[in-house]
Amino acid sequence: MDRSNATTPPEAASRRRWLHNVAAVLSVTIAAFASGAAVAQPAAQLRIGYQKSASLLVLLKSRQTLEQRLAPLGLKVRWVEFPAGPQLLEGLNVGSVDLGYVGEAPPIFAQAAGADFVYVGHDPAAPQAEAILVPKDSPLRTVADLKGKKIALNKGSNVHYLLVRLLEEHGLTYRDVQPVFLAPADARAAFERGSVDAWAIWDPFLAAAEKQVDARVLADGTGVVKNYAYYLAARRFAEQHQEAIAVLFEELVAQGRWLKAHPKEAAQLIAPLQGLDPEVVERSLSRYSFGVVPVSPEVAAEQQRIADVFLDLKLIPRPIRIVDALPRTATASAR
Secondary structure (H helix, E strand, O other): OOHHHOOOHHHHHHHHHHHHHHHHHHHHHHHHHHHHHHHHOOOOEEEEEEOOOOHHHHHHHHHOHHHHHHHHHOOEEEEEEOOOHHHHHHHHHHOOOOEEEEOOHHHHHHHHOOOOEEEEEEOOOOHHHEEEEEOOOOOOOOHHHHOOOEEEEOOOOHHHHHHHHHHHHOOOOHHHOEEEEOOHHHHHHHHHHOOOOEEEEEOOHHHHHHHHHOOEEEEEOOOOOOOOOEEEEEHHHHHHOHHHHHHHHHHHHHHHHHHHHOHHHHHHHHHHHHOOOHHHHHHHHOOOOOOOEOOOHHHHHHHHHHHHHHHHOOOOOOOOOHHHHOOHHHHHHHO
């Protein structure tokens, strides 16, 4: 007897339906397992937080050289844009980025709020890249002339410290002026309307105001402040991915050298990404040096002075120690 024909047609159809249903269930189960595995073990990546004003990072992103360098390490690069430093630090604190680049003030506020990060490096001082501007026909000629005047600035930013230090240098105190706290775009509008007497601002907004509305520099940070910019990393990431951070810094140094050797070409690449004219970008770039280095005890002490000033101004709720936010090797040398 031919056993292949022993099953009746209804039974054969029923078995085929059963096998089809089992296959479908297995397919869904395997897919769900694969999806769950992907969530549990994501591809390793370096998530970099940046702002459009961070010209060197914008250049590095556009040239894609970091991606090529990190591929052999099994790391992908993800770029996450933030509107400003405080938002970037919040992203670092909640784990949406691994590393970010900000000015002096945001990490002070973040540390005072309990964020756990480390300073992994900084760019050279750029005191000319922040200044107090006045209209080109303003009667104000020196910082001392600011007494009683309205000054627009971004609260708790690097220029907040610049203003305090410049006033001190010219025999005034912070109470001698009228701060008007405005974000850069709103401050620019107030400055052009004449509703403020001066504007404390940083590049590239500084260069744009000079170029587009003939704003005049009353004083910049030369001889008064350092105006460092810092690279910060989540503490655990910094401890577990030192090689990736080293590669990033090598690329930043290389791109910085290229930028300084080719300022016009660099400005042409950066300008459309920042929404600015190449001439404005080139002017802004001329006031920066590039070459990331570890945070030395001297630089940490400068950052501590800013934190202490912010505490005196009641901008932060409690005293902080910058040394607590240094990598362990740097902490040992700083003590």
